[in-house]
Amino acid sequence: MPSATLPRFDLLGWAEEDIAHPYPVYRRYRENAPVHRGAPQEGKPDTYYVFTYAEAVHVLSNRRFGRDARAASPATGAASGPVPAEYEALRTLVENWLVFLDPPRHTELRALLGTEFSPSVVAGLRPRISEIAHELLDGLGEHREADLVEGFAAPFPLLVISALLGLPAEHHEWLRANALALQEASTTRSRGGAGGYARAEAASREFSRYFRREARSRRGGCADDARGDLLTRLVRAQEEGAPLGTDALVGTCVHLLTAGHETTTNFLAKAVLALRAHPQSLEELRADPELTPGAVEELLRYDPPVQAVTRWAYEDTHLGGHEVPRGSRVIALLGSANRDPARFPDPGTLDLHRPADRHLGFGFGIHYCLGAGLARAEAEIGLTALLNRLPGLDHGRQQVEYADDMVFHGPARLVLRTSDLP
Template identity: 75%
Template sequence: MPSATLPRFDLKGWDREDIAHPYPVYRRYRESAPVHRGASGAGGPETFYVFSYDEVVRVLSSTRFGRDARVASGDADAVPVPVPAEYRALRAVVENWLVFLDPPRHTELRSLLASEFSPSVVAGLRPRIARIAHELLERLAPHRAPDLVEGFAAPFPVLVISELLGIPREHHAWLRENAVALQEASTTRSRGGTGGYPGAEAAAREFAGYFRREVRARRGDDRGDLLTLLVRARDGGAPLTVDGIVGTCVHLLTAGHETTTNFLAKAVLALRARPHLLDELRTAPELPPGTVEELLRHDPPVQAVTRWAYDDTRVGDHEVARGSRVVALLGSANRDPARFPRPDVLDVRRPADRHLGFGLGIHYCLGATLARAEAEIGLKALLNGLPWLGEGGQQVDYADDMVFHGPTRLVLTPPGAPSPLP
């Protein structure tokens, strides 16, 4: 993006260098226009981008902003989620995601799920999470130039959430493939055209058929997994439809795997750029308590979240009309020097003072406790299991996505091994 001026900001169309390291771009806007009226498509809503920590906190915690475009616009026929109307299966899945719901549906569903992501439940999962990490490292070891995303960071969270949902191991590769296809419909990846929508629509149909069959199989059965819990809650009178169960399962699978995958890949890149810190963390019996939190603050896997203005209000120096789209830049807020001293420095002993890597407010990440456990166990397994992790060469390709942000490919070449072909 141009540096001499401040053009209309957009999350689409970034060059490769800025995608890999967006923080200088954020800093230019945060210093000159911490709330910025951005580019809006023809006939689209007015859009504001929020870069400063305090204003991002206000947007995420205020009831003046929500997730439903229909409420914001006052138009019952408005598109409820950012999916074109012709992709009916995809819309049916996505509009039941917890992240797109407002109270009371959001409150009811979150309350139902919360017990399964409690610290005590996650503590009981830790040995299984560690076993999954160990098995993946054993498969990765024989490769001369392993792709850390394909071989570890991507399958690791899929395997974990699949165990929680009660999905058989033989279906895991298929689930990962469809989860990736679904993510290609991200608004920043699609660039306003059809983009990955056709593939995401096909994946949504596959997911809907699969989870509907799983719902039927669990009626009258008690397998002790999260999917069974949802089915039993519905059969017991909870305000939950089959479509709601399907959407919830797909949401947990896709959101949970994409964020942890990005975290692990970016954490490895950050530590490879800081070999002294990498060596310190490797030799420590356990990761210092603030390690995961600081890595999340420094380079979060989710860079931006969208809200809609439910009332006429003011954000920064701007009057924001009801119906406007407001995009909170979590990655920028986490580097705001007004909140975090020396924000560009990665300091694992920094106090974990309310970074926004997991969001804030009623949409604070439901699976944050599980995500922290995956991040801690997965990162320590890589540090212990790959003694050359900080050495040799690397090839990195980032997804063309400024929301779910991270490498799609991270090929590591151990010292002395021939470099792989690009």
């Protein structure tokens, strides 16, 4: 039962200051109710929030919990899937995202995509990733002040993913606009009701038409077709009999595009904020670039871009002192788990020399982020470019506006001084 002084936890309705810095809120629950039952809602399944590292790992790695709401509660209408049935295009898209699949479909699709994100493939992409970073900073550095999200952190990963998929760079603004519209249907952005879902449905229809057209243009190509992009390889695999229908192909492309850019955008913006708040760490990182890979891991632990992930109880189970009935929603708070002192000593300290340990910034278990290697490359290259190319990054005032989202967590705007000019 919740403490008399501890209100029912929810991912909705947070004050602006708590969105910007949720960790004191997490700490109160982690210390007093490490597994916390949310407020009951008529006609909806129970929700349990998990705040500790050990329990989060248990939920993310145990087959008693999965991603399919209908498999968890097939006999009721309470859990009808990740999207209401009336939003057909959005539902079709999301139900084909790797993150929402269980084995065996998850296993098949992940195996098909796995080689596309291998260390050798990512290494081959690093020169192009660096080019994109510096091209964006060429424009950003022309201004004394700039919105780091709009000018760099958002277009950078989107252009990388577009290059990976073989999409024209000039489409990136349209792609981002639709990707942001899709986010309107996420757990905490859909609080406005049907309006958010309607915008996401419209974006889903746009994406479906776009990627079906791109796929058609690649069908029946010659074996020596010079295009070696990921979308072309997926089309070829489909033509050669891979278990990948057109809905799954389209859903996979959209998932890679949206998940792959939103998380890196949030990471880069929040990494800059964290380093500005710790100027000694910032100067140390500038002076010793070899610290960058470890610094990225620590920054992912310290303030991860995804704060919460959802699973469903596939059977009656016991969790942190609670009897959790089948069909319940279980939400693992990754941001809280990454600050659990039982796993990370002095977790509220940003320590670029922290010994390597398995944070949950990329999740855990079979849904561990498929593109983690690419995301790390983007984070390392993007962060290094920012520190080297913007000498005024650690000076002057900042204007920060966080998105009203406790899942995909980060600033919607981050206006900074970008030069040393007086």
